[in-house]
Amino acid sequence: MKLEFSAEDEAFRLEVRSFVRDHLPAWLKRKVELGLRLERADYVAWYERLYERGWSAPSWPKEYGGPGWTPLQRYIFDEEALLGGAPRIIASGILMLGPVLMAVGTQEQKARYLPAIRRSETWWAQGFSEPGAGSDLAQVRTTAVRDGDHFIVNGHKLWTSYAHFCDMLFCLVRTESSSKPQNGITFMLIDMKTPGITVRPIRMIDGGNDLNEIYLDNVRVPAENVVGELNKGWSYGKYLLGHERTGIAGIGSSKQQIARVRALAQAHGLADDPALAARLGALEIQLMALEFTGLRMLSKNQESRVPSVEASMLKVRGTELRQEIYELLLEVAGPGALPFDEAALRGDQGLVPPVAPPDLMSLAANYLDSRKITIYGGTSEVQRNLISKAFLTA
Amino acid sequence: MDFSLTGDHLALRDAVRKFCDGEYPLHQCGNAEAATLSASRWAALAELGLFGLDISAAYDGSGLTAVEIMLAAQELGRRLGGGSWIASNLPAAYILSKAGRDAQRSTWLPKIAVGRRRLSLAYLESGWRYDLAKPAVTAVQQNRGWLLNGTKINVPGADAADGFVVSAGDDALFIVDARTPGVSVQSFRTLDGRAAGHVTLDGATVSGEALITGAGRAVLQAAIDYATAALCAEATGAIEALIDLTTDYLKTREQFGQPLVKFQVLQHGIADALIDLEQSKSMACVAALAAGSEDAGQRARLISAAKVTIGNAARRVGQWAIQMHGAMGMTDECRAGHYAKRLLVINQMFGDASYHLQRFIKHMAQGNGNES
Ligand SMILES: Cc1cc2nc3c(=O)[nH]c(=O)nc-3n(C[C@H](O)[C@H](O)[C@H](O)COP(=O)(O)OP(=O)(O)OC[C@H]3O[C@@H](n4cnc5c(N)ncnc54)[C@H](O)[C@@H]3O)c2cc1C
Numbered sequence: 001m002k003l004e005f006s007a008e009d010e011a012f013r014l015e016v017r018s019f020v021r022d023h024l025p026a027w028l029k030r031k032v033e034l035g036l037r038l039e040r041a042d043y044v045a046w047y048e049r050l051y052e053r054g055w056s057a058p059s060w061p062k063e064y065g066g067p068g069w070t071p072l073q074r075y076i077f078d079e080e081a082l083l084g085g086a087p088r089i090i091a092s093g094i095l096m097l098g099p100v101l102m103a104v105g106t107q108e109q110k111a112r113y114l115p116a117i118r119r120s121e122t123w124w125a126q127g128f129s130e131p132g133a134g135s136d137l138a139q140v141r142t143t144a145v146r147d148g149d150h151f152i153v154n155g156h157k158l159w160t161s162y163a164h165f166c167d168m169l170f171c172l173v174r175t176e177s178s179s180k181p182q183n184g185i186t187f188m189l190i191d192m193k194t195p196g197i198t199v200r201p202i203r204m205i206d207g208g209n210d211l212n213e214i215y216l217d218n219v220r221v222p223a224e225n226v227v228g229e230l231n232k233g234w235s236y237g238k239y240l241l242g243h244e245r246t247g248i249a250g251i252g253s254s255k256q257q258i259a260r261v262r263a264l265a266q267a268h269g270l271a272d273d274p275a276l277a278a279r280l281g282a283l284e285i286q287l288m289a290l291e292f293t294g295l296r297m298l299s300k301n302q303e304s305r306v307p308s309v310e311a312s313m314l315k316v317r318g319t320e321l322r323q324e325i326y327e328l329l330l331e332v333a334g335p336g337a338l339p340f341d342e343a344a345l346r347g348d349q350g351l352v353p354p355v356a357p358p359d360l361m362s363l364a365a366n367y368l369d370s371r372k373i374t375i376y377g378g379t380s381e382v383q384r385n386l387i388s389k390a391f392l393t394a
Numbered sequence: 395m396d397f398s399l400t401g402d403h404l405a406l407r408d409a410v411r412k413f414c415d416g417e418y419p420l421h422q423c424g425n426a427e428a429a430t431l432s433a434s435r436w437a438a439l440a441e442l443g444l445f446g447l448d449i450s451a452a453y454d455g456s457g458l459t460a461v462e463i464m465l466a467a468q469e470l471g472r473r474l475g476g477g478s479w480i481a482s483n484l485p486a487a488y489i490l491s492k493a494g495r496d497a498q499r500s501t502w503l504p505k506i507a508v509g510r511r512r513l514s515l516a517y518l519e520s521g522w523r524y525d526l527a528k529p530a531v532t533a534v535q536q537n538r539g540w541l542l543n544g545t546k547i548n549v550p551g552a553d554a555a556d557g558f559v560v561s562a563g564d565d566a567l568f569i570v571d572a573r574t575p576g577v578s579v580q581s582f583r584t585l586d587g588r589a590a591g592h593v594t595l596d597g598a599t600v601s602g603e604a605l606i607t608g609a610g611r612a613v614l615q616a617a618i619d620y621a622t623a624a625l626c627a628e629a630t631g632a633i634e635a636l637i638d639l640t641t642d643y644l645k646t647r648e649q650f651g652q653p654l655v656k657f658q659v660l661q662h663g664i665a666d667a668l669i670d671l672e673q674s675k676s677m678a679c680v681a682a683l684a685a686g687s688e689d690a691g692q693r694a695r696l697i698s699a700a701k702v703t704i705g706n707a708a709r710r711v712g713q714w715a716i717q718m719h720g721a722m723g724m725t726d727e728c729r730a731g732h733y734a735k736r737l738l739v740i741n742q743m744f745g746d747a748s749y750h751l752q753r754f755i756k757h758m759a760q761g762n763g764n765e766s
Binding site (some may be wrong): 023046129132134135136139144159198202203204205211241244275323330331333334337338339340341351353355357364365368369371373374375376379380381384 | 412475484511518520522523524547548580582583585587590612633648649651657659660665709713717721723724725726727728731735738739743747748751752
């Protein structure tokens, strides 16, 4: 055991740091640091630079064009990129679909989709949730019925992040009714341009519209777009959600936001406020404990009591901690958090002169938006159910 | 010690509740009001008699107290109603009632009581947090009047105001007619969709009669405490409504083959929210009773205690309500978010829980004879 990173890891850290410093466009860094809304083009501007460096799919192995990093390197990359002001990697193609295709996709599917994901050419939306299938995801009712070499898909997907700027949809559909709802679900890829698909934006609590609903009306999907075995989609979906959760713990994001608290406290005369210092210190300790827990779990012979739900544990604690940081940010903003200027939040020309200091005006929206992280990727309540169930039935 | 409500109290509460149920349909609660709707609602609130509740009968008000204001505010809170009244117009009228000259009172108060004039409180300045600092808005005596320069920010209802109570100079308060040359308003909406504005005084000249003699920071602080007590009541009403609508959702939304409310861990959440609600109701009463106190230290201590209790309850219940709605809670369509946003705005007005905790500690020490 030792506390220090190895010399190679430290060298890697510096390499990432200087890459971010030299290649992250200043305008994008500013948008991220001010907490403004990001669009596809914003993300792509960063992902393209990562692609040129071979880093656009940090978690992918070398054979699929990823950097083949160790878990520790991935972790260092995440931290350095976010602390350097880069946008998060949100592309579901990289985070979720990629790992599934690598595990169970056909050679044709891998060849066709993986490179385009790495190049940020194809953006994928995740079509799992439905009106009746939220936490109880197995209740998906969108049906896919075989018709020659196609399936005909009908149904209604809900809460689909970024569908308005995605090219493709990976989704869970019902191909067989079964007494056990987990059976009879198939993992399927659908081109968003197929006739019969309607995307409707959903206006969010903070005025943004990251989410959408998707209506599928007799959508014809080629049978080759089934991933893995027919009716076995549930297990692939679960595999994918494990990957999603690991990312949501968001140590790097927490560090990024704690740095933001410090910077704002400095800029607004609160650097010496003892109450703020106490709260910040307490949050830093919690973050440290979480960070070392994540790192310890990666170490040899240090498995937790319930290894199958480590990602859930990190997600619960990581998201709740991050929400506390956003609470503190709101507090630092004080009355400056109250004016609400939607155009300015998008980074467009807002009211002139600005109705609040630019570094404060997005904090209320950011706080509200942060409430989602204990909901998506499986809610905190459901994670706690999973953790205790895994322990009790072990 | 007695927290009983009289028959008159109940009648007032029921009247305001009935009014709010009609005027603010639940499924639209919290939506930004267009100017015409906002004006017609203002007239309706005036007709109900809210604006004159605590104005003396000599000026055509009902001559009631902060307790009646609390009851009305709680009902408005339940339906996210009332526009800028509680945060801005109520404390402005309070200042006139307490410290205005006779001529100022007779000019403004009877018209305020019937909703024909709106007076907003313009005290906050850019760079301030919650303590009342010496205003950067200057007031220079000139001939027989005053020349005012500077900007007041985040004034609720600024766009619709006929006049402002403005703190300026070393320690003075003025009534400034909104039509005074040099007075301009930059309008915007706050997070809760309500209209607000920054008020700039650019060489605005007011007459000597505009000075509220004898009023300074102490009166302003009393008015802010008074409005804070009312906001505590408003938040309490919003918390109550939020618990009701969230519980209704948990009863109807099914997952895993049963209504969500059947899950015991979610029942525990309801229990915690109810405990928060009952504590908020109590502290809203305490704040209302303290609002009338002449003992500034005692008033500060109790009202800060209320704002801390209710601020924390509001944050917790707001977060809980969103979480219980799942992704639905993150949408603009869902009312939970609108309540959470109003509660958030109330928390950041006149001091959040952390600020009031510090203020409480300061006055607690003074209460113990430690005056340093
Ligand atoms: C910002 C955002 C982005 C999203 N993006 C996507 C996306 O791209 N693709 C996609 O498919 N989905 C997406 N989702 C949907 C997300 O996966 C669901 O919101 C989540 O699974 C919860 O389902 P629900 O919203 O229907 O809540 P519900 O399942 O209705 O839950 C409501 C409340 O009840 C609680 N609850 C439910 N069951 C239990 C239980 N058994 N025990 C205790 N408590 C329980 C929950 O924890 C929650 O607090 C997104 C959601 C959000 C908020």
